[in-house]
Amino acid sequence: MRYVSTRGQAPTLDFSGVLLAGLAGDGGLYMPETWPEFSADDWRAMRGLSYPELAARVMAPFTAGSIDQDTLLGLCREAYAGFTHPATVPMVQLDRDLFAMELFHGPTLAFKDMAMQLLGRLFDHVLTQQDRRVTIVGATSGDTGSAAIEACRDRARLQVVILHPLGRTSAVQRRQMTTVLSPNIANLALEGTFDDCQDMVKAMFADAPFRDDMQLSAVNSINWARVAAQIPYYVAAALALGAPDREVSFAVPTGNFGNVFAAWAARRMGLPVARLAIGSNGNDILARFLAGNDMSMRPVTPSLSPSMDIQVSSNFERLLFELLDRDASLCAAIMTGFRQTGRMAVPDASWRQATTLFHGEALDDPATEAEIRRLHRETQYLADPHSAIGIAAARACALPGIPTVAMATAHPAKFPDAMLSATGLSPALPPHLADLFEREEHFRVVPNRLDAVQDAVRASVLKNAA
Numbered sequence: 001m002r003y004v005s006t007r008g009q010a011p012t013l014d015f016s017g018v019l020l021a022g023l024a025g026d027g028g029l030y031m032p033e034t035w036p037e038f039s040a041d042d043w044r045a046m047r048g049l050s051y052p053e054l055a056a057r058v059m060a061p062f063t064a065g066s067i068d069q070d071t072l073l074g075l076c077r078e079a080y081a082g083f084t085h086p087a088t089v090p091m092v093q094l095d096r097d098l099f100a101m102e103l104f105h106g107p108t109l110a111f112k113d114m115a116m117q118l119l120g121r122l123f124d125h126v127l128t129q130q131d132r133r134v135t136i137v138g139a140t141s142g143d144t145g146s147a148a149i150e151a152c153r154d155r156a157r158l159q160v161v162i163l164h165p166l167g168r169t170s171a172v173q174r175r176q177m178t179t180v181l182s183p184n185i186a187n188l189a190l191e192g193t194f195d196d197c198q199d200m201v202k203a204m205f206a207d208a209p210f211r212d213d214m215q216l217s218a219v220n221s222i223n224w225a226r227v228a229a230q231i232p233y234y235v236a237a238a239l240a241l242g243a244p245d246r247e248v249s250f251a252v253p254t255g256n257f258g259n260v261f262a263a264w265a266a267r268r269m270g271l272p273v274a275r276l277a278i279g280s281n282g283n284d285i286l287a288r289f290l291a292g293n294d295m296s297m298r299p300v301t302p303s304l305s306p307s308m309d310i311q312v313s314s315n316f317e318r319l320l321f322e323l324l325d326r327d328a329s330l331c332a333a334i335m336t337g338f339r340q341t342g343r344m345a346v347p348d349a350s351w352r353q354a355t356t357l358f359h360g361e362a363l364d365d366p367a368t369e370a371e372i373r374r375l376h377r378e379t380q381y382l383a384d385p386h387s388a389i390g391i392a393a394a395r396a397c398a399l400p401g402i403p404t405v406a407m408a409t410a411h412p413a414k415f416p417d418a419m420l421s422a423t424g425l426s427p428a429l430p431p432h433l434a435d436l437f438e439r440e441e442h443f444r445v446v447p448n449r450l451d452a453v454q455d456a457v458r459a460s461v462l463k464n465a466a
């Protein structure tokens with residue numbers, strides 16, 4: 001499989017190339033040159049597979065030409081062996097046609113482990129083949145960082161530098177990152193928002209001498225491999241509910257648009273998906289877009305669901321590229337205009353097309369807390385603030401007779417204050433994290449300036465090389 005940039009000016013690459021490149025050289029995002037499609041019989045043949053087998057089957061067309069199928073299956077088996085639930089991604093029935101798929105049974109208790117546990121191994125495999133080292137720079141609003149650190153710690157060919165927004169994650173999220181003291185891990189606390197962190201990552205990629213000198217790579221969902229590894233659990237959910245002989249809908253708490261774009265990709269590959277409901281917090285740019293084609297940036301406000309405190313949803317560019325029938329120069333022009341004006345000029349026809357599949361629902365903090373409380377009272381289910389937003393979106397956007405699966409993206413113990421305030425309960429961290437608050441923390445505060453961040457990245461690479 002070859003990959004093309006959404007902005008049309010970068011060379012096409014194979015899967016290994018895309019994995020290591022992260023962001024395309026023209027600032028765009030890599031997309032499969034053509035979409036693989038599975039027939040109804042292909043989907044039926046996947047029923048009964050274990051999760052690692054299913055993941056390898058679904059991802060095989062994307063890695064074809066770079067990674068052979070046996071190797072991919074072996075990596076998938078290793079990646080999901082450490083998940084604490086035997087089903088890897090169990091589903092809980094909340095109502096007659098409403099289910100929650102729990103994606104948080106990996107080591108860092110959020111859905112990011114689903115892709116990151118595989119990505120760490122894919123990086124190791126490809127870098128060993130090519131005898132190379134890379135520096136991973138990542139931006140996190142709370143969960144990507146710890147999942148990347150856990151997946152990449154102590155890997156000799158990887159240096160990992162994670163930027164988080166100072167004071168804007170939960171204490172559990174921050175400590176999951178900053179208490180990992182491995183020499184190949186560095187944590188930078190940026191004086192800014194997650195969007196600033198993400199902009200820094202993109203700016204470092206745009207600085208070609210720096211990018212080449214540091215051998216930069218990415219683990220955010222701007223890296224296609226992240227999105228590809230998030231597709232299989234949508235397939236698992238749909239098959240469990242009767243696909244391909246029955247339609248399903250998904251509801252996804254959304255920030256950077258990577259998770260819900262994986263659902264879109266599953267549909268594009270032939271999975272019968274009726275509706276995609278997007279849940280947002282008060283940072284509701286995507287809900288405003290779907291309601292009235294208003295994709296205009298507003299200042300980010302901290303919320304009970306900090307991982308979704310995002311205004312620039314990077315993966316929206318991938319959907320836009322498709323909505324524009326893959327017109328890369330128009331896509332590039334719209335994205336450049338967005339960064340210049342803070343408003344994205346999506347053509348009306350594309351917006352209308354998006355609204356035939358996507359529906360948005362935004363919950364402010366009081367509504368999020370009310371949803372957590374209601375769920376607990378009526379079903380005894382403890383949903384973290386992000387998952388609760390997804391479940392509320394599922395209820396608001398459900399189609400009669402079609403089951404909706406809401407993605408439960410984080411364990412409630414990651415957000416103890418919100419859970420306590422909503423339910424009076426504070427779920428315990430699992431045994432491997434029980435002493436998290438006694439561990440030593442290490443991170444460096446950096447000003448919101450590219451030169452300061454680049455200096456810190458360079459210093460961490462030199463320190464580990466010494």
Ligand SMILES: Cc1ncc(COP(=O)(O)O)c(C=O)c1O
Pocket residue numbers: 110111142143144221253254255256257258259260307308386387409410
């Ligand atoms: C717990 C949780 N839920 C939802 C999201 C939003 O997912 P995405 O950024 O893929 O839209 C995130 C962050 O990405 C998250 O950490």
Ligand SMILES: N[C@@H](CCOP(=O)(O)O)C(=O)O
Pocket residue numbers: 139140141142143144145219220221222255256258259307308
């Ligand atoms: N919510 C994320 C933000 C980054 O998203 P990604 O999927 O692009 O890595 C986080 O928790 O860090």
